[in-house]
């Protein structure tokens with residue numbers, strides 16, 4: 001069910017090329033609202049934007065939605081392909097559906113909210129962004145994540161947080177396995193407050209902030225030691 | 233196999249002629265270098281990490297020579313007639329292609345691996361001679377953007393410091409799939425070089441031994457790459473050329489796939505290419521030399537009839553105008569240099585200048601276990617001449633302005649060598665050099681370059 005609000009600008013993918021859509025979005029004055037209709041899995045919608053507008057995508061979209069963004073608030077009423085919000089710098093992306101692989105890859109800032117499931121490598125290489133997944137995430141999620149937060153409302157697949165740096169991962173459900181150098185740590189009062197703030201922002205009502213697992217780096221791989229049984 | 237055998241110090245060595253000849257017989261399988269390497273591994277329990285590039289002998293441009301003009305072809309007047317060197321890269325899709333005065337560019341080397349002074353010097357020199365520099369695995373430093381009139385911004389698997397604002401400031405974008413020194417491997421910057429500033433730019437804790445990813449975090453495979461390239465173009469309004477850089481391995485297929493994915497420029501980096509740090513086993517045993525890589529890449533572009541639309545940049549061990557001329561003759565549109573401009577800056581020099589006074593750095597090289605002329609110790613961060621370091625004391629050994637003057641001189645000299653050879657081949661534009669201008673001095677080079685063995689019409693592997 002697509003629910004959209006009144007838009008200042010409507011861009012129909014059935015009539016416009018990706019270039020035309022993105023060029024029109026880049027021209028939007030701050031504070032305006034645009035709606036993209038009939039996306040039909042179109043890749044690279046709303047990428048590289050730095051204006052503070054709001055954008056709705058009314059349907060399923062393809063790869064790299066909102067990639068490299070530094071400002072807009074994007075809402076997708078549908079599923080998205082690979083690497084939604086990759087290299088996000090600021091602003092937000094909210095997906096009312098599932099996301100495919102590499103959601104939020106290398107996001108330096110901003111907030112990515114996925115109300116459904118995310119696939120493998122969610123939050124890979126994260127560099128400061130906040131990736132909030134209401135459902136499950138696939139294997140190798142949080143791989144080499146350097147900073148920021150990954151919150152998983154459902155279960156996490158194998159090798160969660162492999163080679164983590166300073167990112168903290170919170171998981172409400174089960175963890176299939178931890179990756180190299182990832183460990184479960186005690187949940188502090190600060191963590192509970194952080195999770196509460198995040199679930200409130202995301203609008204997740206199925207996560208109990210006091211009942212999540214905190215996964216962080218054991219920091220045993222920070223410095224080079226090739227005798228670590230080929231762990232990396 | 234690069235370390236010297238440890239020399240016994242307790243006992244005086246007998247003079248060489250006191251040792252019977254059989255007692256000095258060298259083993260081909262276990263030469264002193266192999267023995268030293270095995271002993272080092274037995275001592276330390278890990279592989280050797282170092283900078284620089286492959287050190288072993290490889291088929292190279294040295295194995296080719298030009299058939300310059302005589303009766304069958306006219307030369308151009310060597311000292312008078314103009315020989316064009318202008319080079320345009322990225323004319324396929326980008327609305328603002330890169331226009332270079334010379335077909336010689338500076339390869340990607342990270343701020344972090346190199347000092348800020350070194351990056352500034354390279355940028356200043358490149359600007360003075362009308363060419364481009366390239367960022368590297370650590371983001372765009374303000375010094376580099378200020379110094380380089382034409383700056384290529386690398387998009388690497390690590391994505392350290394990669395951001396929209398810097399992407400917009402770039403003149404071209406280079407997606408790094410691989411690197412000739414370590415195709416299939418990720419970057420490495422040991423903790424001693426991860427200073428507070430470097431760590432900040434890379435979002436890493438200071439002092440970690442940074443090992444970057446070898447796969448991009450957001451795409452896998454050629455179909456994804458096509459969409460990734462479109463994303464970068466969309467984010468920059470299709471203005472900037474997109475290069476795809478490949479470590480030379482399966483060159484023919486990789487070049488075709490990069491073109492199919494939408495590259496404006498394909499950069500092929502041969503196994504002589506340098507690096508700030510990686511495993512010795514990688515440097516010496518992965519990839520193919522630059523010589524066959526150029527020929528394969530050029531042939532691949534011709535096969536898909538894209539040689540006029542997609543430019544080929546070649547790198548990996550290129551040192552001189554003759555290397556450049558040979559690369560161009562084999563089909564490159566431009567070359568990219570890494571180690572050579574560092575040497576021009578002062579890498580491996582016995583001395584460095586500080587406050588106008590020359591200082592001898594020999595003892596500093598020896599402290600690293602090496603000598604001037606043999607150094608490959610970038611990974612230590614203790615560069616004796618201030619190039620590959622983040623230590624402020626050492627960095628002060630490199631005067632960016634003086635270094636830039638040396639690199640300018642070097643690049644001008646290389647260009648003069650290039651045009652000298654081109655004119656002698658009768659070419660009024662260096663890009664008119666062609667394989668027919670070359671012959672090979674060895675059977676291997678003839679086979680790899682696809683040109684006849686000198687004095688014959690024989691190209692190994694080709695039907696007569």
Ligand code: SF4
Nearest residue numbers: 579580607609610615
């Ligand atoms: S002199 Fe400096 S730049 Fe040159 S090889 Fe040695 S450490 Fe590297």
